[in-house]
Amino acid sequence: MLIIHYQLSIEMKLTILGCYAATPRTITNPTAQVLEIKNHMFLIDCGEGTQVQLRKHKIKFSKINHIFISHLHGDHFYGLVGLISTFMLLNRENDLHVYGPKGIKEIILLQLRASGSFTGYNLYFHELTSEESEIVFEDEKVVVKTIPLKHRIYANGYLFQEKNIKRKLNLEAVEKYNIDTCYYQKLIYGGDFKLDDESIIPNHELTFDPEPEKSYAFCSDTVYNEAMIPDIQDIDVLYHETTFLDSESHLAEKTMHSTAIQAAKIAKLANVKTLIVGHYSTRYGSIEPFKSEAETIFNNVILGDDGKTIEL
């Protein structure tokens, strides 16, 4: 049972709070996602109304310590200043880190100053300007890198990768040496085992290599751009914007967005395992065709939708 717990703990969970383009409506929400990964709760983009979506999905505000903003179009960040203000009203104490394009700090601070407000918590802005992928966050469990996107304004996707250092127990071996469960944790983290006769059993005889690291990439907004492929090669799950269907591919090109088929091509070329589609133009009555069009190119497609939770 203990071992099963270790394996569960490496799962990722994505909650899509909103995945529609342009304006918020009564039935759809602009972009925002919550990624739970290795006990982190990362907020990705923050369109208007995101704080209400967080409440609706019972996500604890206090667990969000890192917010990643892709670009400064309103449907991706107009909810940020309100969320930061609400954190103040809730007497937040934890540090908050905001990652986003240069300019985001001035926009937020100007509004906080105008309201005579000061955060009781530390608010750090990590402003991005690089045109190359770069690491923006890293701890012992997770690394987050930017994925440069091509859009009408400066934009980045984000790649979230687990750093899995936990080895898998070789149950047969630990039973053979009659090793007590209290030593398992040490073995999982790479330790050797000393027998009563002082002889050493090296770790690699008692464990297997760690499960492969899980990885999730968020890419929105962007035109079809094969230059991003090296950044997302072989990852587990790719969320790639699909603002338009193929019949509107001319609009995709004009507005620097992608079609469902283009997103599927990127997924296929990058050899990802699963593609999530989203950021739908509100012109469409049904979103089902985004899935069916993408599936003409790529097999494993999940239709993103507001409120959908995906265990990765």
Add this chain to the structure above:
Amino acid sequence: MLIIHYQLSIEMKLTILGCYAATPRTITNPTAQVLEIKNHMFLIDCGEGTQVQLRKHKIKFSKINHIFISHLHGDHFYGLVGLISTFMLLNRENDLHVYGPKGIKEIILLQLRASGSFTGYNLYFHELTSEESEIVFEDEKVVVKTIPLKHRIYANGYLFQEKNIKRKLNLEAVEKYNIDTCYYQKLIYGGDFKLDDESIIPNHELTFDPEPEKSYAFCSDTVYNEAMIPDIQDIDVLYHETTFLDSESHLAEKTMHSTAIQAAKIAKLANVKTLIVGHYSTRYGSIEPFKSEAETIFNNVILGDDGKTIEL
């Protein structure tokens, strides 16, 4: 029938889109109201999510040409930049006028610039700094004046007054002279009537004085402040914030808000006809006590609530 139509046309209608303090929640909305008056549709304050509330209540975005912002606390204006952006996406052509405290222009334009956006319509900001009541809008039908409020930051309420120039027909008199209905419009606007023998019947013999002008005052956010009374003396309807109940009057004083009883005192001292209460702290489970506490001081109290429409 024609005459009844004229009388109907001078009615005002208030739609409360949101009237709760602080943070937007799944069940309550921050401050925003739409006042329909003399074919104008004025938006008063614009908390986060206001554009969704407008859609929910089927209010035509294109009819809003004037937005009045009371002050720069987030729950009163964080929805403005999104609404302005949505107007762009909807290919708005009409001019838009925004009235609000100095600083509002920089906040909005900084965000539009960051998104590489330009409005296809003319966007005018009327920034306010005066500590005295002043006229901010006037045409042949309506006048709008500021009501200086006392709050933690610079804040104004707004007084909306009809300018009623339409006289009421004296039906007995027009029938006596056998005046054709096609002349009624001229009489209503003050014209005299010439008989076939060239003699003149002066207007005052054919009409009565106009109905009194209707007036509505929006006062939020403010501490109890008798200095506002001359600005709202004898008006028809006063919306006065009531963030707290009497049991939290110490908090009202500390945060520069008002209690229900204080709002009722202002209504009574100013001799207004009707008081609407609102801007409730989200700490209260029920809002009914705001009405009952106000009614201990003042008779005619309407309990404001999200989605409530009030014909004035």
